[in-house]
Amino acid sequence: MLRYALQRISGVIPTLFVIITASFFVIRLAPGGPFDEEQTLPPEIKANLEAAYGLDQPLLVQYGRYMRGLLAGDFGPSFKFKDFSVTELIAQGLPISLTIGLAAVFVAVLIGVPLGALAALRRNSASDYGIMGFAVLGIALPSFVIGPLFALIFGLYLGVLPVAGYETGQPKYLILPVVTLALPVIAYIARLTRGSLLEVLRSNFVRTARAKGLSPLRVLFRHALRPALLPVVSYLGPATAFVVTGSLVIESVFGLPGTGRYLVQGAINRDYTLVMGMIVVYGAITLLSNLIADLLYGWLDPRVRYD
């Protein structure tokens, strides 16, 4: 187990390296630069600007410099948010993005698993159909549709929650974003749980447990639930990635000062360092969550062998 863990952990670093390198060069291939859109600068000033940021150097030199900076935790200066380094921008926004992301995953597991279990235990009942109908909706509805609709219903018509914006220490601003972000994940987890629990409930050891005279609840909690949750655990990695990318939209819908908008703005403004910084951070988060999900899976499932 330990060896497997170390092996997996050391596998993350080359992957991250490949991602960073590939995106660095692909982004630089793009026509246009960060100083194009400001009302046609005189060529000398533009040249000076580019020299100041090192953009006049050969690409490989820039790459070497960028990688050295990264190792020291320096993401470089932002081209568009003058006076800010990318590190500062990310440090400002990331806590909010991480909070809503983690809260969404947490909420999704907390609601999705019981819903799925209920649907499996009451198979073909009204509650089963209700829950699965909700799951289809939750998966098919994009968050940029649900978000505005929620804001419309709960913010404008009912007036119980703020429509958009953020104030530190005021969790009510985060409720709608978290729910919107969690909804598709709840739906997916409910579907996964239902499917795998149905299969587990048909297996021999569950029949044995029932034959021994254990109460249905005891059978569920002591025997059936643990193996049935394995697919959910392995889904947690992709779910985190999903939630992280979902935050791009959610933050723009609800006007949250997170990091999601930087990726989009950076891409529009050709703010190379900002886009790169976002890719490094979000790529690392994605890889890390996949890693944790895999390790958790190995720890929970005694059938997994590492040779």
Next chain:
Amino acid sequence: MTSAATSAPAGPTVPAGQIIERGLWSDAWRRLLRNRASMVALVWIVLVALLAVAGPNFSPHPFDELDWDHMGVPPQMEAAHWLGTDRLGRDLFVRTLYGVRISLQIGLLATLVSLLIGVAWGATAGYVGGRIDNWMMRFVDVLYALPYIFIVIILSTLFERGNIFVLFFAIGAVGWLTMARIVRGQALSLKRREFIEAAIASGVSTPAILVRHIVPNLIGPVIIYVTLTIPQMILFESFLSFLGLGVQEPLASLGSLINEGAQEMESAVWMLLVPATFLVTLLMSFNFLGDGLRDALDPRDA
């Protein structure tokens, strides 16, 4: 799911040859016809597609016309703004249908690209196997590690904004990953079958086996996945347009219309509801159709 497989009648669960293959397809078609949700979905998709093609011709308003007398009006009959107008007086009926056109075109185009690459890549990796398989799939794994939308956003910086077809060619070119995995898995299991052995024994070359024997036998799972890829691609286009990275003004896509609608929803709800309804019903229809096809083509899981 396993017990269902054993209790299924001994029918054409796996196509063993040419003769049974026809039976499989007509069987599948009959099963699909009986699936009410899928048929409703199919009818809706066809209707919306027809409406998108022909609908704008019935309206007196071009998609970029500014109607100064009817700015931000709700749906009404008098000025033929059947679904209302936006803040600039542009007709929402026509604009939404233009958005549907773009969504459908892009969904199909990107899916086609990802289909071609995915099948070629997956079939080759699965059938050839060994070190080539290892490297090909490792490459897929690395791309998988990045959220798809990141790749799309990086790619969107590569092209002139507004040149959406080039962009979606590129998206389709990255969207083949899951397809490649599915196809590879199928190819791996096909490889061990007798008819492939027979082909090898009679001296057929590897490319010919791939094209003539492996790929035709992949069609079932591929069709299922294609119907599920189309809504995904439509969703990506709307997502990008919603963020302002996709279709540019004055052209509209469902995503950009929803974005405008979300900004105006306090005073003009229809601007949000009209494009959102079209997008959501289209996405759900494709999903239902895909589910129905899965049940029809792969009765083991039903």
